[in-house]
Amino acid sequence: MSEHEYQPKSKVGKWFNDRLPLLSLASHLTDYPTPKNLNYWWTFGGILTFCLVTQIITGIVLAMHYVAHADLAFSSVEHIMRDVNYGWLIRYIHSNGASMFFLAVYIHIFRSLFYGSYKSPREVIWIIGILIYLLMMAAAFMGYVLPWGQMSFWGATVITNLFSAIPLVGESITTWLWGAYSVDNPTLNRFFSLHYLIPFLILGLVVLHIWALHVPGNNNPVGIDIKKPSKDTVPFHPYITIKDLFALLMFMIIFSGFVFFAPNVLGHSDNYIPANPMVTPAHIVPEWYLLPFYAILRSVPDKLGGVILMFSAIFILLILPWLDTSKVRSSVFRPIYRQFFWILVIDVLLLGYMGAMPAEGIYLLLTRVGTIYYFLHFLVVLPVVGYLEKTDPLPVSISDPIMTGGANVSFAKRNDKNI
Amino acid sequence: MPEKKEKTTRRDFLYTASFTVGAVGLGATIWPFIDQMNPDKSVQALATTEVDISNIEPGKSITVLWRGKPVFLKRRTQDEIAEARAVSLEELKDPQKDEDRVKDGKDEWLVMLGVCTHLGCVPLADKGDYKGWFCPCHGSHYDVSGRIRKGPAPVNMEIPKYEFVDNNTIKIG
Numbered sequence: 001m002s003e004h005e006y007q008p009k010s011k012v013g014k015w016f017n018d019r020l021p022l023l024s025l026a027s028h029l030t031d032y033p034t035p036k037n038l039n040y041w042w043t044f045g046g047i048l049t050f051c052l053v054t055q056i057i058t059g060i061v062l063a064m065h066y067v068a069h070a071d072l073a074f075s076s077v078e079h080i081m082r083d084v085n086y087g088w089l090i091r092y093i094h095s096n097g098a099s100m101f102f103l104a105v106y107i108h109i110f111r112s113l114f115y116g117s118y119k120s121p122r123e124v125i126w127i128i129g130i131l132i133y134l135l136m137m138a139a140a141f142m143g144y145v146l147p148w149g150q151m152s153f154w155g156a157t158v159i160t161n162l163f164s165a166i167p168l169v170g171e172s173i174t175t176w177l178w179g180a181y182s183v184d185n186p187t188l189n190r191f192f193s194l195h196y197l198i199p200f201l202i203l204g205l206v207v208l209h210i211w212a213l214h215v216p217g218n219n220n221p222v223g224i225d226i227k228k229p230s231k232d233t234v235p236f237h238p239y240i241t242i243k244d245l246f247a248l249l250m251f252m253i254i255f256s257g258f259v260f261f262a263p264n265v266l267g268h269s270d271n272y273i274p275a276n277p278m279v280t281p282a283h284i285v286p287e288w289y290l291l292p293f294y295a296i297l298r299s300v301p302d303k304l305g306g307v308i309l310m311f312s313a314i315f316i317l318l319i320l321p322w323l324d325t326s327k328v329r330s331s332v333f334r335p336i337y338r339q340f341f342w343i344l345v346i347d348v349l350l351l352g353y354m355g356a357m358p359a360e361g362i363y364l365l366l367t368r369v370g371t372i373y374y375f376l377h378f379l380v381v382l383p384v385v386g387y388l389e390k391t392d393p394l395p396v397s398i399s400d401p402i403m404t405g406g407a408n409v410s411f412a413k414r415n416d417k418n419i
Numbered sequence: 420m421p422e423k424k425e426k427t428t429r430r431d432f433l434y435t436a437s438f439t440v441g442a443v444g445l446g447a448t449i450w451p452f453i454d455q456m457n458p459d460k461s462v463q464a465l466a467t468t469e470v471d472i473s474n475i476e477p478g479k480s481i482t483v484l485w486r487g488k489p490v491f492l493k494r495r496t497q498d499e500i501a502e503a504r505a506v507s508l509e510e511l512k513d514p515q516k517d518e519d520r521v522k523d524g525k526d527e528w529l530v531m532l533g534v535c536t537h538l539g540c541v542p543l544a545d546k547g548d549y550k551g552w553f554c555p556c557h558g559s560h561y562d563v564s565g566r567i568r569k570g571p572a573p574v575n576m577e578i579p580k581y582e583f584v585d586n587n588t589i590k591i592g
Binding site for chain 2: 057061064065079082083084085086087089090
C-alpha cells in the first residue's frame with residue numbers, strides 16, 4: 001500500500017473509515033501511481049477481470065436452469081437453448097467466454113514473458129498467476145463436461161484416466177475421482193459442484209494477485225524500477241481506467257463477434273450428440289486452449305511419461321523467475337532473448353496445431369521436436385542467454401528516452417508545448 | 420471559482436453521446452439476465468388446461484391444477500345461486516355481483532382460482548360461516564361465490580380467464 005494517509009472529508013466518512021478503511025482502499029486504488037508508458041498489452045488484466053465476472057454471472061444464471069444429472073443434463077442444456085428467455089445468449093456468452101478468457105490469459109502471460117514481469121520483485125504475483133491459470137484449466141475442463149455430450153463424456157474419461165498412470169494407486173484414484181467404475185452420474189454431480197466452486201477460488205486469488213501487484217507496483221515496457229509517485233507515473237484513475245475501458249470495448253467487439261456470428265466455431269459438433277458410454281467419437285480433441293499440453297501428452301510413447309511431461313510443462317512455469325538469470329527485465333533491451341521469445345511463441349502455436357492433428361507420421365515427429373524445444377527454452381535457453389547476452393543500455397527513467405536524445409527529440413518537444 | 424457561461428464544446432457532446440450509448444448498451448445487456456428468470460417457453464406452453472366437466476353433479480366441485488395452482492370448478496345448486504345473489508353489495512368487503520363472477524347462461528358454474536388472496540394458501544371447501552370456503556391459515560371466510568366476507572383477505576378469490584369449449588369442456592387460461 002502507498003504511504004499517503006488518506007482522511008475522508010465528512011465526519012461520517014471518517015467515523016466509518018476508522019472502523020473499516022474501505023474509503024482508504026478506494027482512494028489507494030484510484031490514486032495508485034501507474035507507469036505512464038504502459039502500452040495496450042497491459043490492458044489485459046482489466047480484460048481478464050471482466051472475463052471472470054462475466055463467467056461468474058452467466059454461470060450463476062445457467063445454474064438456475066441446468067440439471068446436473070446424467071439423464072437430464074443434455075436435455076436441460078437444450079432447454080436452456082430453446083425455452084429459457086435469452087438462454088441461448090447467456091449460454092453462448094458462457095461457452096465462448098471461456099475461450100475469450102483463455103485468449104486474454106495467454107496474451108497476459110506472454111506479455112509477462114516478453115517484459116520480464118515475473119522477475120524480482122514480482123515472483124509472487126507470477127506464481128499466483130500460474131495458480132489462477134491452473135484453476136482456470138480445471139474449471140474449463142469440468143465446465144466442458146456438464147452438457148453431457150459425446151465430447152464431454154469422452155473428454156472426462158480421457159482426462160480422468162491420466163491419473164491412472166500413477167503407479168500402484170492410479171486405479172484407486174480414478175475410481176475415487178469418478179465415484180463409480182466409469183465416468184457416470186456421480187462424476188457429473190461432483191464436477192458441477194466443483195465447477196461452481198473454482199471461480200470463487202480464482203476470484204480470491206485474483207485479489208491476492210492484485211494485492212501482490214500493488215506492493216512493488218506495475219512493471220512497464222522499459223522494465224526499469226521507477227520512483228512512485230513521480231513524473232514517471234500517472235494516477236490509475238482516470239488515465240488507466242479509461243485506457244482499460246477502451247481496450248475492453250475492442251475486446252468485447254471480438255467477443256460479440258463470436259457470440260452472435262460464430263457461436264459454435266470454437267466448439268466441437270460432436271458435443272451436440274448425447275453422451276454414449278458405448279461409442280467413442282472417431283476424433284477426440286480438447287478445447288483449443290488446452291491443445292499445446294494435449295500435444296505434449298501425446299508426444300511421449302509412454303503412459304506415465306506423457307502425463308509427467310504434460311504436468312511438468314505447466315509446473316515449470318512456477319520456477320520461471322529463478323530459471324531466468326538476466327538482470328534486465330524488458331526484452332526491449334535484450335536483443336538475443338527477444339528472438340527466443342518469438343521462437344517460443346511459434347513453438348507453442350505449433351504445439352497447439354499439432355494437438356488438433358492426428359498423432360501419427362510427420363505430425364508426431366513435429367510434436368516431439370516442439371515438445372523438446374519447449375523444455376529447452378526454459379531449462380537451457382533462459383539460464384544461458386541470461387548469462388551470455390550483452391544487453392542494450394537501459395534508460396535512467398521512463399521520461400528519459402523520450403525527453404532527450406534520439407530521433408524523437410523534435411516530436412517530444414512539439415508534444416511538450418501542448419502539455 | 421467564478422463561473423462563466425460556457426459554450427457547449429465538442430468534448431461535452433462526446434461525453435454526453437458516449438455516456439448515452441454506454442447506458443443504453445448496459446441496459447440492453449442487463450435485460451436478458453433479468454428476463455431469463457421469467458417463465459420460459461416450456462412453462463408458457465402449459466399455460467392452458469382443458470377440463471372435462473360432464474361428470475360433476477350439482478353441488479359438487481372438483482379441483483384441477485392450472486399453472487401450478489389449484490382451480491376450483493363448482494357446479495352450484497339453484498339454492499346456492501339464489502343465496503349468492505340475495506346478498507346486498509353493501510355487506511361485501513370487495514363488492515362484486517355474483518353475475519359478474521360467472522359466465523352468462525352458465526350460472527351454475529363457478530370457476531375460480533383456489534388461492535386465498537391473503538397469503539396464498541388453499542381454502543377448504545364447504546367450510547366457514549358463509550357455506551363457501553374457509554382458509555385455515557389465517558381464518559378468511561368466503562361465500563358460495565368465492566367473495567371474501569370475513570377475515571384478513573383483502574379481495575375476492577380471483578376468476579381466471581376461461582371459456583366453454585363445448586357444454587362438457589372448460590378451457591382455463
